[in-house]
Amino acid sequence: xxxxxxxxxxxxxxxxxxxxxxxxxxxxxxxxxxxxxxxxxxxxxxxxxxxxxxxxxxxxxxxxxxxxxxxxxxxxxxxxxxxxxxxxxxxxxxxxxxxxxxxxxxxxxxxxxxxxxxxxxxxxxxxxxxxxxxxxxxxxxxxxxxxxxxxxxxxxxxxxxxxxxxxxxxxxxxxxxxxxxxxxxxxxxxxxxxxxxxxxxxxxxxxxxxxxxxxxxxxxxxxxxxxxxxxxxxxxxxxxxxxxxxxxxxxxxxxxxxxxxxxxxxxxxxxxxxxxxxxxxxxxxxxxxxxxxxxxxxxxxxxxxxxxxxxxxxxxxxxxxxxxxxxxxxxxxxxxxxxxxxxxxxxxxxxxxxxxxxxxxxxxxxxxxxxxxxxxxxxxxxxxxxxxxxxxxxxxxxxxxxxxxxxxxxxxxxxxxxxxxxxxxxxxxxxxxxxxxxxxxxxxxxxxxxxxxxxxxxxxxxxxxxxxxxxxxxxxxxxxxxxxxxxxxxxxxxxxxxxxxxxxxxxxxxxxxxxxxxxxxxxxxxxxxxxxxxxxxxxxxxxxxxxxxxxxxxxx
RNA sequence: GCGCCCGUAGCUCAGCGGAUAGAGCGUCGGACUUCGAAUCCGCAGGUCAUGGGUUCAAAUCCCAUCGGGCGCUCCA
Numbered sequence: 001x002x003x004x005x006x007x008x009x010x011x012x013x014x015x016x017x018x019x020x021x022x023x024x025x026x027x028x029x030x031x032x033x034x035x036x037x038x039x040x041x042x043x044x045x046x047x048x049x050x051x052x053x054x055x056x057x058x059x060x061x062x063x064x065x066x067x068x069x070x071x072x073x074x075x076x077x078x079x080x081x082x083x084x085x086x087x088x089x090x091x092x093x094x095x096x097x098x099x100x101x102x103x104x105x106x107x108x109x110x111x112x113x114x115x116x117x118x119x120x121x122x123x124x125x126x127x128x129x130x131x132x133x134x135x136x137x138x139x140x141x142x143x144x145x146x147x148x149x150x151x152x153x154x155x156x157x158x159x160x161x162x163x164x165x166x167x168x169x170x171x172x173x174x175x176x177x178x179x180x181x182x183x184x185x186x187x188x189x190x191x192x193x194x195x196x197x198x199x200x201x202x203x204x205x206x207x208x209x210x211x212x213x214x215x216x217x218x219x220x221x222x223x224x225x226x227x228x229x230x231x232x233x234x235x236x237x238x239x240x241x242x243x244x245x246x247x248x249x250x251x252x253x254x255x256x257x258x259x260x261x262x263x264x265x266x267x268x269x270x271x272x273x274x275x276x277x278x279x280x281x282x283x284x285x286x287x288x289x290x291x292x293x294x295x296x297x298x299x300x301x302x303x304x305x306x307x308x309x310x311x312x313x314x315x316x317x318x319x320x321x322x323x324x325x326x327x328x329x330x331x332x333x334x335x336x337x338x339x340x341x342x343x344x345x346x347x348x349x350x351x352x353x354x355x356x357x358x359x360x361x362x363x364x365x366x367x368x369x370x371x372x373x374x375x376x377x378x379x380x381x382x383x384x385x386x387x388x389x390x391x392x393x394x395x396x397x398x399x400x401x402x403x404x405x406x407x408x409x410x411x412x413x414x415x416x417x418x419x420x421x422x423x424x425x426x427x428x429x430x431x432x433x434x435x436x437x438x439x440x441x442x443x444x445x446x447x448x449x450x451x452x453x454x455x456x457x458x459x460x461x462x463x464x465x466x467x468x469x470x471x472x473x474x475x476x477x478x479x480x481x482x483x484x485x486x487x488x489x490x491x492x493x494x495x496x497x498x499x500x501x502x503x504x505x506x507x508x509x510x511x512x513x514x515x516x517x518x519x520x521x522x523x524x525x526x527x528x529x530x531x532x533x534x535x536x537x538x539x540x541x542x543x544x545x546x547x548x549x550x551x552x553x554x555x556x
Numbered sequence: 557g558c559g560c561c562c563g564u565a566g567c568u569c570a571g572c573g574g575a576u577a578g579a580g581c582g583u584c585g586g587a588c589u590u591c592g593a594a595u596c597c598g599c600a601g602g603u604c605a606u607g608g609g610u611u612c613a614a615a616u617c618c619c620a621u622c623g624g625g626c627g628c629u630c631c632a
Contacts, residue, residue, distance in 0.1 A: 032575065045574055045613085054612070055574090081575060082613070127632065169632055283630055294559080294628085301630040308632050336560050337627045362561060363626070403580085404569060407561060409625060411568065416581075422594060425580060431594050442591045493570060496579065507587090507596045547594060 001097045002028065002473050005039065005073060005087070012065040013043050016058065017051060024050070028087075030470050034463050037078065037086035038470055044083035055083025094461045097473050101527040102455075109476045109534045114155030114483070120319055121147050123330035124242075125162040128234045129173045131201055132241065134412060135332060137385035139361045141401040141540075143330045144247045145488040146359075148538045153483045158324070159249045162315060165231050166255040167308055172196045173234075174227025181206040181218060191220055201237075205230050241386045245394050246540050253318075255311050263314040264306055267349070268299055270317075276348045286313075291344035313345045320351045328486070333360045333407075359486060362409040369415045383414065392417040392424075395541045399426035402492045402539060425496060430544050432499040433536065435506065436529045437545040443512045443522055450526060459520040464505045468524060471498045472531045479538070495535050502528055 009026040017023060024046030031040040044059035051058060059079045066085070067077050073093050078086040101108050123143025126136045143159070151157045164170065176195025180202050182188075195202075209218055212229050235252075242248070258264050268284070271277045276287045277299070284300035286309075299310040319327050331338070343353040366373035366383055373383060389397050396417065403425065404410045417424075440450045461469065475494070482490050511521045536543040 036575080040575090042574060048612080056612095084575065129632095164632065167632060281630080285630090298630045303630080305630085307630070312632095332626090333561065334626055335632095340559095360561075365625085408569075409562065413568080416568085420581070423581075424594095427594050428580085431592085435592065435595085439591050446591090489570085493579080496570095500579085503595055504597090506591085507593090510591070512591045547592080 008070045012062045038089045039087045059083040110152045112154035114153045117325040118156045119326045120324040121328045122160045128231045131384040135364045138401045160251045161249045177230045258314045267314040288344040291347045293340045293344040327356045329358045333362045361406045433532045433543045434547045
């Protein structure tokens, strides 16, 4: 639909520019004031620097062509002030869009632009040393929604969680559990190293320890087994919380596997083969400065231990070798300094670093009212994702995280999230969906079943109705753009805008009335409902047929 | 000191070259005998951190400065 208009604009401008001139891509938007038209394009502004002519002159010429070529779609074309070209579209155009959306239904907004390209999306990957907290939750939601959006655009998406189950952190977890076990049973036995982790979850694991292994084996000699037990019970918890949050993975990739199958050794010798490795101070270094990093990095320590970096190189090699067209990592912003060395390693090994994209998700700061919430993982005093979801509900938490750009820090006031649960923007959007459902119920009782509505082409859409349709019309392009630019937060803003128009329309216009146009208004509601549902699905947020009171529906 | 991100309404944040800068929350005031008022309408609130520059056009791009967060481990 909109493509037709875009193509006409492109053709008209290339005709004006002449052959061989590279054109800016045409785009249309809704003008700020409905009186200015249904759509507007700024193509003349893009052409101006290329052709070295004033935008107004270009706009006039392009518009003149369009008045001819686009006559079938366009009612009037205006050229305004600095160089905007505004369109008022024919009623037939709006009827076509309505038909087209109704016909596509749940598929409206999907496309095959991804062309089946394989994308590996790795996100969260929180260390299995404790429950995941709200910061991970933010990355989880962004990753999940991006995965859904990419899949809707015809990409073949694999979702992956990388488990750091091999290093010192995890061993420290084991010691923490063992220490707690001794302490809670008043067993006075020295342990060679203190664990760093505290909190109720440590105690829960140590309590469960006896059911998992004989008491006689619970000692430092079996620290590996204890650690494995701790890791797997934490992972179970993480899986459960994420599952309840509707976040699922295709694969959980174990770091330990890379040690076991020799991948790390292979990665290091690969670097050696390219002369990118040196021995110094008893350690093995990757000469990453040669590949754009600011300093060289250790692969194997003096102690003989491999660094996390070494296994991460192997992990990324593994990803490349699995044949993905694009690797997307979602990392916490505190890891941004880490990217240059990973890129350097990939470059050194001959992999295209351009295929690796990293989204850095900025931090979430928690407050309760004005008071900041102290977050200390080691002390075990932090708000988990589970706590937050239990308090605010999955829909609200997802929506909240997706209202902000991933590269902006965000303050999450827990008090507010609880207190305003009724006014939370997510309910604003969901209410619109429920409201349309409710209208349908009412209409059906009056003899207008939604499935038997007949579209009448001579109906004349009002200005507000065209605004609803134009929002709906822009939806597929938006999704494609979000996929390309990886900005999932734009979808919530789109919904708020669409729903704002709808609510206003509802108060201004009686949908189910005695006049003959009731059926046409109901069809319009049906198309809006389709778009709402499709968008909410991509966000992983419920599209309710009926709003329920929060009190009756606690802890979703 | 170096690097990344951010500085927009009282608060939390969208907008990131183009038409009078927006939303939610918060203040205040209106609108339910009719499709759900979890809604709508109105008022108030801005030197878009500051100073330069590029451009026909800058909140948006470039440079500098100031302020905030996060990194700069043979930690993960």
